[in-house]
Amino acid sequence: MYSRQSGRALFPFIITLLVIFSVYLYLPASQGEQADFSQMATQVSAHTVTSQENAVMIEAIGSARANQAVYITSAQSDYVTNIFFEDGDLVSKGQKLVQLQSQQEQIAVKELNINLREEKRQLDRLTELSRSQSTAKSLLEEQLSRVDATQAQLESAKTKLAEMTITAPFSGMLGKREISIGAYVNNSSIITTLDDISIIKVDFKVPEKYLAQLATGMKVLTQNDAYPDQTFIGKVTHISSRIDSVTRSVEVTASFANNSGLLRPGMLLKTALELSSNQALMVPEKAIIPLQDKHYVFQILDGVANRVEVHIAGRNNGWVAVDEGLTDGEQIITEGLIKIRSGSKVSVKG
Known part of the structure; x- marks a missing residue:
């Protein structure tokens, strides 16, 4: 009958057999078939150093x-009679956008034009009289003042009439139309944006x-x-x-x-x-190996990696500008750095 003591005695023996069997499986069949790992090339990724623009940003x-940006409003208060634009239109400077009701302003300009012509006619008559009658000189000066006043009133009326037509102050793109025909607007009403x-x-x-x-x-x-x-x-x-x-x-x-x-x-x-x-030699930042206060890269020459000290002139968005240690056209290792050391054989992927 199998005893627990005999089982314990066989346990170390079984472990020893397993270890021997494992070593047998992993050992090469003969000395001639033994792999020379020291001669195997490590696969790496590389970058060819080129001179590029190095911009400090x-x-x-x-x-x-x-x-330029403005809210289009009206300088005068009145009802809208016509709209000459649509949402988002591109307009030129001076282009007509909105017309306000302007009959009264037109009548005022017409009336003042008539008054001005009459005042000027009176001025011409007094000018002729002043040449022969000294008493007409004072009347001439009064009439001259009337002409100037009427002229100023006419200019003011013309300005008000012009303001009844709303135009684009500069070229640009209009925004959303905020009014409709028949709406009453004043200087606080936003018509649109420009x-x-x-x-x-x-x-x-x-x-x-x-x-x-x-x-x-x-x-x-x-x-x-x-x-x-x-x-x-x-x-x-x-x-x-x-x-x-x-x-x-x-x-x-x-x-x-x-x-x-x-x-x-x-x-x-x-x-x-x-x-x-x-212009500078630009290399990927991941190729740089910092060591104390110095920086190195692995240069590939005839399939062999050689560690080379470089001087960094600047960094920009994952790239490093190198001004010492490398020349244009050389290959440096960017991936697989932890697997190699100086003198290691390497092969570049792709």
Whole structure:
């Protein structure tokens, strides 16, 4: 009968057999078939170093605004008799938008024109009399004043008549029409909006430490989520004369030509101000190996990885500008760095 003691005695023996069997499975069949792992090439990903433009950028967020923007209102109070635009129309400067009831103003201008002609006729008669009668000179001066007063009244009436026709103060895009024919409007009634979107401006903040480097005309790039694959190029058109004492930043205004009409006032724009630009050897940041206060890359030469010290001149959006240690056209390792060391054989994927 099998006893518990005999089972315990066999347990170490069974474990020993299993270990021997496992070693037998993993050992090569013969010495000639033994793999030389030291000669195997490690697969890595590589990048060819090229000279590219290295731009130092300051990124910020700003809101777009139109070059010019107004609410269209009426200077006079009266009823609307005609409307000459639709929602969203593109209009030119001086284009007629709304006509107000203007019969009284037309009559006033006509009456004053008649009065002015009569006053001028009286002036001409007194001018002739003043040449022969000295007493007519005082009457001549009074009549001259009447002519000037009537002339001023006529100009005022013409201005009021002109204001009964509402026109576009500049070229641009109209907003939604807020009135209808027959509506009574005054100087507080909003008729519509008008935006000049031929140029879009954006205001953003720049830290004050960059103030000495700022100048009008600097290149500015901007993007909006509505057009993720499109970059709009503009320039700095204004630098504020004051520093914000709370944020310690200066407000900068950039202008973008908007010939396509894609940019609209109120858009949230991601901007990048280009402080400087130069040609440099650009490598992916992931290829850089920091070690204490130095930086290295693995250079590939004849299928062998060699660690090379490099000097970093700047960083920008995942790329590093290198000004010492590399030359144009060399290959460096970007992926697989933890598997290799200087002198390791490597093969580039793809």
